Amino acid sequence: MPGPPRLFVRFFHWFCQPSLLPHIEGDLMELYHARRKMRGKRGADLRFIRDVILLFRPGIIRPVFERSTQTPYGMYTSYLKIGWRNLLRHKGYSAINVGGLAAGMATALLIALWIYDELSFNRYHDHYDTIVQVERTERWEGTGEVSEIHTTGLGSLLRNGTYDALFERVVMVRANLEERVVAAGDRKFTQQGYFMQPEGGELLSLHMKYGSRDGLKDMKSILLSASLAQKLFGDVDPVNQVVMMDARSELKVTGVYEDLPRNTTFHEASYFAPLDLYLGGSGLDAWDNYHMYVYAQLRPGINAAQASAVIRDIMLPHVDSEHIKRKPAVFLHPMPRWHLYSQFENGVNVTSERLRTVWYYGIIGGFILLLACINFMNLSTARSEKRAREVGIRKSIGSHRLQLIQQFYGESFLTAGLSFIVSLALLWLALPGFNAIADKALVLPWRSGIFWLACMGFTVFTAFLAGSYPALYLSSFNPVKVLKGTFKAGPAASLPRQVLVVVQFSISLMLIIATVVVHQQIQFGKTRPAGYAREGLLSLRAATPEYAGRYQVLRQELKNTGMVEEMAEANYPVNSTKGWNGGFSWKGQTIEPAFNTIFVTHEYGQTVGWEFIEGRDFSRDHASDIRGIVINESASRLLGMEHPVGESLAWRDRGTFKILGIVKDMIKGSPFEATYPSIIFLSENDMKWLYMRLKPTVNPHQAIPAIQHVFATLIPSAPFDYTFVDDIYAAKFGAEERIGKLATLFSVLTIVISCLGLFGLASYVAEQRTKEIGIRKILGASVTSLWQMQSRDFVRLVVIACGVALPLSFLTMQRWLEHYEYHTTLSWPLFVCAGGGALVLSLLVVSYQALRAAVSNPVKSLRSE
Incomplete structure (x- = not known):
């Protein structure tokens, strides 16, 4: 006998609470058959549909997850105990999980402290906002x-x-x-x-x-x-x-x-x-x-x-x-x-290098934390067959999926909590070294409630991120298949793990390439000709009155020591961009630029080591040189003269000056930027900086005491605060070198975390294939073939990671280099070496577990068969 509409019967079964279903369904069926006798099938069907729709209300709808009658406290305590026992039972993999997560969390916290310091710049001032x-x-x-x-x-x-x-x-x-x-x-x-x-x-x-x-x-x-x-x-x-x-x-x-x-x-x-x-x-x-x-x-x-x-x-x-x-x-x-x-370009406020650095570090911190979480996900899901029986038994005795999800999340929270404690210790140990590299004064705000709230939120976020996939995946097992022994994780089950491994190695490769490019850019800048000889050149501020009128005496006494080749003075440091002036005019002038101007004594060029392209240096043999100037290549190009030497240049009310010579551009600002057009004038008044050129054969450690003795004798009241120009020049690379050192640190961390995960995953794969390996050995398989069989899949994943990371790295680093006017070029050997290095490293990591399984005794693995 035909019954009510099947679609609405199934709909009622789907939403009705199981405890109410038999009673309500019986009443509905009784009413349906009575109405069918009175009104016919069509009328009974319509009334049935109306009744089902009216029953779709909160008191009858089943909950999304069925509630347990157990008290939450006892249940959560049980989860934590089970999680703790699992950690202790599998110490090696627990160490990989906790160590990897701790390293990732410590790095993310360290970068977060650095970013907070950058974002809170100048907040020390009470009127910061105004x-x-x-x-x-x-x-x-x-x-x-x-x-x-x-x-x-x-x-x-x-x-x-x-x-x-x-x-x-x-x-x-x-x-x-x-x-x-x-x-x-x-x-x-x-x-x-x-x-x-x-x-x-x-x-x-x-x-x-x-x-x-x-x-x-x-x-x-x-x-x-x-x-x-x-x-x-x-x-x-x-x-x-x-x-x-x-x-x-x-x-x-x-x-x-x-x-x-x-x-x-x-x-x-x-x-x-x-x-x-x-x-x-x-x-x-x-x-x-x-x-x-x-x-x-x-x-x-x-x-x-x-x-x-x-x-x-x-x-x-x-x-x-x-x-x-x-x-x-x-x-x-x-x-x-x-x-x-x-930072402004063409009069418009643009994204500054500092802001880009904040973005880069934030992305790197997120990637490193993601890598650590991927390790946790991979190792948790790789153990799926070991946990499957546990899930099947729990479900067969009444556990609901929500409870299993809570259990696996509990294990994730326990691991994340332990990792956070370890990460704080790592952070405390790493902070002094990080401050030295990053030129910061970061401290851990132990007494700040906001800090601990942020740490709590960070730990919860990490636990959810790391535990979400394992909890949802492991809790979905079918108990019937598991307990019958027919459950087996197929190729589709390993696909997410393979994707995660590819993501891990792609990120690691990109960071490695970025690190190498940063170091190449620094070296490119360091090998750029500075336009003067930095080595063996000392600078000293000589602005106090005691130096007045002592130039020649001091110069002669320093040369008499046998340590100093030459001495000169200038009104600005040799590597400073100070001293900009306009108001210059010359024959054929079409623009009104500003020039970097500096006043020097006659011996300045010999002291700093100018390199002349054309013309000559200042000379005391030519009294007329007081109205002469020396210009650099950039200034020569700006003047637009074919042969500037001998031409005249007027400067407002100071008169006209004759161009004596052209020197190579001297790097005064950043070594990665274009040089400035400079004009050098002759003067011996109001000089504030003194320069001394040591003889090439002299040891600086021997020269300094002799030089200091001369100053102590002639100018005892002035402090002898000298610096080597080479050290000042090296400081120009400070920002890039900090980025390079931090990038190196983060790259090493990503490689270590990735290799830890790969090591743990390889060990589980080897364990899963123990019987297969034993059978193959019995049938005559060699150690080499078994090693190839186990390594092949991992090598394929790393090759895929190379295919993803190398093009992305090229595009990203090419854009980064474009921010520098003077930069290196990317070459294909860098990418080949990076990919090859990743492949070799992954093989080394995987080979340990693969060879260990390949040389094991097959009798032990097949004993239960």
Whole structure:
């Protein structure tokens, strides 16, 4: 006899709670048959459908996962006990899991600390959200340029009260750190600091240890950092004590501020001195002296964009018509964007190298954590056949899938928790070395509640990430097949593991290639001709009055030691980009560029080791050389003359200068950027830097004491703070070398984690095929053929990983190199070697387990048969 519509009967069976199903279904069937007699089949079917739909309500619908009658506490305790026993029972694989996860978590935490430090740059200052820096864009020759260096006139205009509705305070600071000799009695130190207006202390919210922030109102005052005050005065309160600056200025200490943390823009400042002291009483209304930073604090409710719109054209009434053609436009750059968003190209704010580095490190940290989690997933699912019987028994005695999922997640949480504890120990051990490499001062915030909450969330995330696939996969086994012995993980079951291995080795290969490319780029920059001889060249700041009039005496005495070949002076360091000036004119001029200008003594070229392309050096035999100049290749190209030597160049009201010679470009900025057009003038006045060329045959360790003795005899009051120019030049590679060292560290970690996972996986595969190997050996298979049989699959996966990683690496690193004007080129041997190295390494890892299984006694593996 036909019954109700089957589709709705199945629908009712699907959603109804099992405990209610027999009773409700009986009532429905009884009603259906009664209605069929009264209304016929069509009417009974329609009423049946309506009743089923009305029964689809919360009280009757079965839960997604069936609830257990056990108490959660007892169940979870059982899960943890079982998980702990499994860890102890399989110590080798537990060590791989915990060790791999701990290494991955420690690395991810370390990178997270570094990223947090970068993102919190300058947050030390109380007015962080309202401090802005005044910058400007100028356009000419179809290009735009952004500069943060301004005239005192612009700063004074913003301070004169006209813009009080926008700014709480405006402060001018001498652009760039100034090196000065600060002395108290016999204690003398060469220190870096800033010259700024009195409101600067309040703007930067200096944390004062002694005195007050507004201690720069007097022109003869100074604020010292706590570390400098300690060096000068010990533990004595230094307020109202007197220090000498460059043996010229007697300054009274009006305050001592706590050392600024490393993650602030001003962290290198050991002192703050009055701007009036630097300017020497000259006016503050000049519009042609570009050597000031201008900072401001916005009033509440005013943002940088609003204020920028108001002051955009503030310069136009105060500059000449030639400058107006460059369309100078002033804007405000907020402090939160100084560190990571301070790069401009063609007048537009672009993604900076620092921000890219933050992204790269974040991606690397995520990849390393993913690799560690992949190890856990692979080893957990590889043991599926061992855990299958356990799952089958649990399901046959009433366990639901949700309970099994909870059990496997519990094991994952236990492993992740243990790994986190180990990772904290690893992090604590690694932090000092990481700080040294990354030039940071990171600390573990043990007392921060936010830190522990973040760590808890991180551990939970890791546990879910690592345990999700094993929990869902292992809990899905059919108990009937398992207990009948017909369950066997087929090729499809191993496919996810194979994909994960490919992902692991692809990431590892990409990091290895990136590391090698970074090191190649560094070496490429180091082998670039510097334009002068760095080796054996010493530099010394000679700005104190004691050096005045001592040049020739000092030069002769140093040469008499037999250690020094030549000595010279200059107004700027040889590898500094300071000293830019415009206002030059020449025959056939079509542009108005700025040149890097430097003043030197006659012996400068011989001392630093210039390389002449054309013309000659300055000479004391030619008195007329005082009106001569030497230019570099970049300046020669900019002038557009076919043969510049002998031609004239005029510089505003300073007169006309004759080009004596052309030297090779000297690298002053980054070794990876284009060199600057430079003009070198002759002078012996106001020289601040002294250079000494050691003889090639002299040992520097023997030369330094002899040189120091000369300075102690002739200029005893000045500190002998020398540096080797080679060391200063090497510091130009600091950022790239830090990236290279960290990339090397992370690459080694990824390889170790990947190989750990591969080792564990190979051991399980060998264990699963023990009987097969035994039978093959009985039938005459050789050790070599058995090794090939077990290694073949892993080699295929690594080859696939190479096919994925090598093209991606090429594209990624090619784009990275494009950010450098001067860069190396990618070559195919690098990629071949990287792929071959990965293949060999994976074979070595797999071969241990493969050979161990191949040489084992087949009798032991077949004994149960």
